[in-house]
Amino acid sequence: MAAVALLEARALTRHFGGLRAVDGVDFDLAQGEIHALIGPNGAGKTTFVSLLCGRVPVQSGSIRFAGQDITKMPAHQRVRAGIAYTFQITAIYARLTVLDNIALAVQSRGAGNLAAESMAALDRVGLASRADMLAGELSYGHQRLLEVAMGLALRPRLLILDEPTQGLANSEIDAFKDLVRGVVPEMTVLLIEHNMDVVMDLAQRITVLNFGQVLATGTPDEIRANPAVQTAYLGG
Amino acid sequence: MTGTATKVWALHLGVLAALLAAQFVLPAYHAGNLARIMVLAVYAMGFNIAFGYTGLLSLGHALFFGAGLYGMGMLVALAGWGAGAALVAGIAAGGAMALAVGLLALRTAGVSFMIVTLMFAQAGYLTILYYTPYTRGEEGIVIDRAARVLLGFDLSQDIIRYFAAFALFAAALLVKLALVRSPFGRVMVAMRENEERSRMLGYDPFRIKLAALVVSGIYAGAAGAAYGLLFGYVGASFASIQYSILPLLYVLLGGAGTVLGPFLGAVLMFYLIDLASGITTAHLLVVGVALLVLVLFAPKGILGALRDRGLKWLP
Numbered sequence: 001m002a003a004v005a006l007l008e009a010r011a012l013t014r015h016f017g018g019l020r021a022v023d024g025v026d027f028d029l030a031q032g033e034i035h036a037l038i039g040p041n042g043a044g045k046t047t048f049v050s051l052l053c054g055r056v057p058v059q060s061g062s063i064r065f066a067g068q069d070i071t072k073m074p075a076h077q078r079v080r081a082g083i084a085y086t087f088q089i090t091a092i093y094a095r096l097t098v099l100d101n102i103a104l105a106v107q108s109r110g111a112g113n114l115a116a117e118s119m120a121a122l123d124r125v126g127l128a129s130r131a132d133m134l135a136g137e138l139s140y141g142h143q144r145l146l147e148v149a150m151g152l153a154l155r156p157r158l159l160i161l162d163e164p165t166q167g168l169a170n171s172e173i174d175a176f177k178d179l180v181r182g183v184v185p186e187m188t189v190l191l192i193e194h195n196m197d198v199v200m201d202l203a204q205r206i207t208v209l210n211f212g213q214v215l216a217t218g219t220p221d222e223i224r225a226n227p228a229v230q231t232a233y234l235g236g
Numbered sequence: 237m238t239g240t241a242t243k244v245w246a247l248h249l250g251v252l253a254a255l256l257a258a259q260f261v262l263p264a265y266h267a268g269n270l271a272r273i274m275v276l277a278v279y280a281m282g283f284n285i286a287f288g289y290t291g292l293l294s295l296g297h298a299l300f301f302g303a304g305l306y307g308m309g310m311l312v313a314l315a316g317w318g319a320g321a322a323l324v325a326g327i328a329a330g331g332a333m334a335l336a337v338g339l340l341a342l343r344t345a346g347v348s349f350m351i352v353t354l355m356f357a358q359a360g361y362l363t364i365l366y367y368t369p370y371t372r373g374e375e376g377i378v379i380d381r382a383a384r385v386l387l388g389f390d391l392s393q394d395i396i397r398y399f400a401a402f403a404l405f406a407a408a409l410l411v412k413l414a415l416v417r418s419p420f421g422r423v424m425v426a427m428r429e430n431e432e433r434s435r436m437l438g439y440d441p442f443r444i445k446l447a448a449l450v451v452s453g454i455y456a457g458a459a460g461a462a463y464g465l466l467f468g469y470v471g472a473s474f475a476s477i478q479y480s481i482l483p484l485l486y487v488l489l490g491g492a493g494t495v496l497g498p499f500l501g502a503v504l505m506f507y508l509i510d511l512a513s514g515i516t517t518a519h520l521l522v523v524g525v526a527l528l529v530l531v532l533f534a535p536k537g538i539l540g541a542l543r544d545r546g547l548k549w550l551p
């Protein structure tokens with residue numbers, strides 16, 4: 001790739017007992033791309049991105065982000081360095097208002113006018129009219145959206161989305177796709193996704209994980225045509 | 237937004253105004269009680285910053301109260317310090333003790349944190365007894381009237397004592413109100429609600445919780461030092477497990493995570509015990525029954541229940 005690498009992982013490994021959840025993964029993210037990470041259930045996708053964002057400690061291997069070695073950096077510092085992660089299982093503050101949820105993200109990155117910038121961040125995802133509701137009272141789709149909005153409000157350089165469209169209605173998925181398209185190339189997006197329509201529509205590159213290892217990396221067309229991927233994942 | 241702010245300030249300033257007026261209306265006996273309650277409420281407010289807002293259930297806050305009490309008392313009794321300097325030292329002792337305990341105890345969470353803080357406080361209590369030659373142990377230190385003069389005011393006089401307790405209470409209440417409505421207050425609550433989420437928003441849980449615990453310790457230290465100065469007595473029983481549980485009871489009764497809850501809880505519990513001990517020697521039983529009723533019918537305490545039933549703006 002000619003593009004500038006934002007993130008480089010080398011021989012990244014994490015085993016749980018005998019289980020090779022992530023096993024010697026080399027992985028590059030180009031600045032400004034939308035990169036999809038796919039693979040069967042239990043392939044190690046969540047574990048792999050958890051190593052990148054620091055939620056799970058690296059067992060061996062290394063990670064460079066924006067030219068800096070972050071292999072041992074604690075998670076909260078990686079967030080400050082520009083890596084945001086949105087949880088596979090929705091993790092919002094259910095008992096706080098929608099506005100407080102987003103404000104926590106906005107004030108973390110530092111804002112001149114906290115109230116105004118928080119409302120703007122909600123407006124961007126169409127949740128401004130629900131600012132005073134408790135987040136736990138939102139519909140499931142809106143909770144997912146709030147989770148993504150919190151990631152965006154951090155203004156990260158790398159936004160990692162772990163199955164963001166899971167459980168969303170089709171209309172919500174379309175809106176979500178527009179949202180993601182709108183954040184590149186300022187941000188780089190790493191997207192874990194089971195919905196292949198979303199993957200093929202959004203991603204410039206795709207990496208396929210299987211049993212903790214990289215099965216293939218390439219453009220959507222290359223991945224579609226790859227026989228190994230077809231057997232392992234796309235079901236022939 | 238501004239409507240909420242008006243209501244919040246009106247309520248809290250109203251409570252302070254009522255307390256100021258109470259001194260002129262209440263019989264001396266109750267005014268004396270109220271002075272004591274206000275100082276204990278400062279202690280409970282500090283406890284609430286850790287427990288109610290940040291989600292840190294410590295069973296060792298008597299250590300911080302005791303640090304303030306003995307920090308002040310021993311400097312006055314043994315080193316001859318003036319009340320003002322000793323008060324400041326007591327406040328600092330509470331914060332420093334919380335810092336030291338937090339650095340170690342905050343490596344644990346949940347039940348382990350409860351146990352570790354309990355052990356620290358117990359160690360502190362035993363230390364006070366061990367150094368009885370200096371601390372006077374169980375018997376305690378009586379602070380001379382002559383030493384209880386702050387900025388020219390004789391704290392042993394009822395009216396002055398009331399206003400001194402009120403001044404401390406008012407300052408503690410307003411600082412707490414500002415704190416919990418500030419961005420940092422929001423982060424404390426975020427730690428209580430979901431630590432992992434907060435970490436992934438870029439907040440360091442250890443530092444946030446340590447900061448909250450130190451503020452909590454400063455409150456406890458201030459209450460301890462003031463208690464010794466106002467009532468003239470410094471004793472080991474104030475550093476015992478009972479005094480770690482006391483603010484927890486106040487906070488649970490009044491409402492954890494509410495600004496006025498600790499004061500409300502302190503008033504009610506104080507008079508509940510006062511009334512019960514007039515009727516029966518088993519007044520702890522009455523306290524137990526009251527707590528049982530509370531847990532069954534208002535698990536979030538009185539103000540917590542009110543907040544759920546319409547007063548959403550209550551900080």
Ligand SMILES: Nc1ncnc2c1ncn2[C@@H]1O[C@H](COP(=O)(O)OP(=O)(O)OP(=O)(O)O)[C@@H](O)[C@H]1O
Binds near residue numbers: 044
């Ligand atoms: N903390 C852990 N301890 C033990 N095993 C774990 C842990 N986390 C994940 N695993 C195991 O590691 C493997 C990979 O899990 P991971 O969640 O990374 O898969 P995934 O590709 O994200 O799957 P899905 O598509 O279902 O989300 C699974 O077998 C899982 O059970």
Ligand SMILES: [Mg+2]
Binds near residue numbers: 046047
């Ligand atoms: Mg997963």
